[in-house]
Amino acid sequence: MGLGKNSGLYEKRQPVFPKAVDGRFRRFKWLVMVAALTIYYVTPWLRWDRGAYAPNQAVLVDLAHRRFFFGPIEIWPHEFYYVAGLLIMAGVGLFMVTSIVGRAWCGYACPQTVWTDLFQHIERFVDGDRNAQLKLAKAPWGPAKAARRLTKWSLFLLVSVLTGGAWIFYFADAPTLAREFLAGDAPYVAYATVALLTTTTFVFGGFMREQVCIYMCPWPRIQTAMMDERTLIVTYKDWRGEPRGRGRRPATLDDLGASPEKLGDCIDCNQCVAVCPTGIDIREGPQIGCITCALCIDACDQVMTKIGKPRGLIDYATLEDCAAEKAGRAPRRLSKVLSHPRTLIYFAVWGGVGAAMLFSVGDRARLTISAQHQRNPSFVQLSDGHVRNGYTVKLRNMEGRPRAIEVSVAGLPGAVLWTDGGSRAQATDRLTATVPADSLAKLPIFVVAPLVDEGSESFEFRARALTKDHPETAAVRAEFEGPEEQ
């Protein structure tokens, strides 16, 4: 990275002009990039029919109504642990992948990498490959350079706006919001979000690039904790490459003062450095700037093929493999690499959380009842000697249709209840409330009972959904307070 070459307190960014390269990792990177961008841009436009009372967007984070919709799964705020579970899975999954292949996330799937990659392709499309870019960067400003720069930045900006624009569609009905957005009727927070994400995409992807990875991102500092000597990392096999030869022909080697037998496979062509998106030299060993995108492997393999040497001078290898290879032994098989205890533990945690969540999603209740006892006063003595307690009973109908729900009390002899401003004259032993689709109904309920004993008694509020096709019941315990014995 050449951090030491500057004498000031602060260092100017050294621009990086990565060269285009082709190879198996480059093609894989294309694949991941297309998949990631497709998922990101297309997901909010997928539809999912949930019936008349719920939105029909497949993935929707409905902050206004505090509902998350993921296809057939609907998450209520009190079920936020599913989201927490997903985050834990994402985290542990990242640890697991890191323990197997190091910074694969950084190299292929991180948004910073994906958009930087996209922007670099645009850059090559406008300015040409590395050499042309270098030349253009050194060239004085003139109409031609200005035109190219303007074209490039406009394309950057276009991508940035589309990127920022796509994000908001996850939070509202996409077609509606798109129309409102273009008409200028969207909520200001939509415009603010688009503006913010456009700015960050434009600046981070277009200009800061590797600076984000090296200086701003905490991940490279943390990731080493998940890696050990059995983790695949991008490695330059110095025992094979060194000492470096400058040319391909043995004739020139004498001039360098080295005998052909002693000379390593590396011909110091610098292709690995030229293609690196963060501008590092992998031959200096593992370092914070390396995002393990493996483009240097592609570049080096090409060169090795050309000069008739075996591929893999730069390769994904574990430190154990390196030691084995240096000593002349064969590297371990991939299955052996994967059966690493650390990786298996990560997988067990990841799979455990996933299995628990799947089970829980399949098993969760769509009708719940809760009862909050009125505390002040905790009971009311009525003129006929009966005692009245007040409760706020909450019925949660988590199905996408309105349901008639019957509330009754059990375990309190002679108890009657009423609600909704009715009077005691209308009290019954059960009452029915229609709870709208996908919502919570709060019922102020009065329970009157002849008090058998002094003090408090425990009883149960029961809720029963009166739907024929899917009857569901729920119950909650509540306390019935009465006067203490004098």
Place this chain on the structure above:
Amino acid sequence: MADNKSIDQATGTETVGHEWDGIQELNTPLPRWWLWTFYASIVWAIAYTVAFPAWPLVSRATAGVLHWSSRGQLDQELAADAARKAPLLKAIAATPIEQLPGKPQLWQAAVEGGHAAFRNNCTQCHGTGAAGSKGYPNLNDDDWLWGGDLKAIQYTIANGVRNPDHPQTRTSQMPSFGRDGLLQPNEISDVVAYVRTISHQQPANAEARRGAAIFAANCAACHGATGTGNRAVGAPNLTDSIWLYGGDEASLTNTVTNAHYGVMPRWEAKLGPTQVKMLAAYVYSLGGGERAPVQIAGAPPKR
């Protein structure tokens, strides 16, 4: 520092020139954009203190060129809130109280507004939960001295009880039978026994039987022949389980001997008719409210 550049051999990095026990610090500078971000923050901070209230002066702070203040914003928000509520309050004022329950939106607003007014004006005597205490009626229960329908509650709150400066006020006067010598102590204990009998607190005995005659002669005029009370004069029902001043022997003896004169202010003078109406709605909604003689259209929803 710039004078004696020394390069660390192992890393090829320049050192800053410090040395401590042979340990030298490498100079690995931050990127330049970091510096510019820092400068931009300083500029932002200066602009911010110019635009918003910031610098403390002797008696107040600088106003800021945008003339924004949190107090001013609060005033604006309160004014906006008052404007938002105005039509609702107007509608409540224009609607007779017995029709309020038929209009769910107005009813809900009235109950909530009444709750707020209650917290400010009534909790001192009736408690935050309106449960009252000895001498201060519990407004949750179903026993009403002056009537528990909406209009009666509204009238009581508006005009108060035994409020000396207004002729419309609720007034009842129980004689101090003991203090004024109207009844002898043994007669008082007889009548107390009778009252405790009709309220099912103790079985009838000789004392109570003697008390029945005394009750008929002295108390029945207000409390009724059977002791069920009379709301027209605010005479409590003596046969139920609810006692404002206590139903045990000592409390009843004290009540008959000295009589009690609970007082409530005339709230309309202070709060105005609309707030009183809302207060009545709130009190009615506590669960003990009685059906008004006028038939109400629709069940009144609560909250």
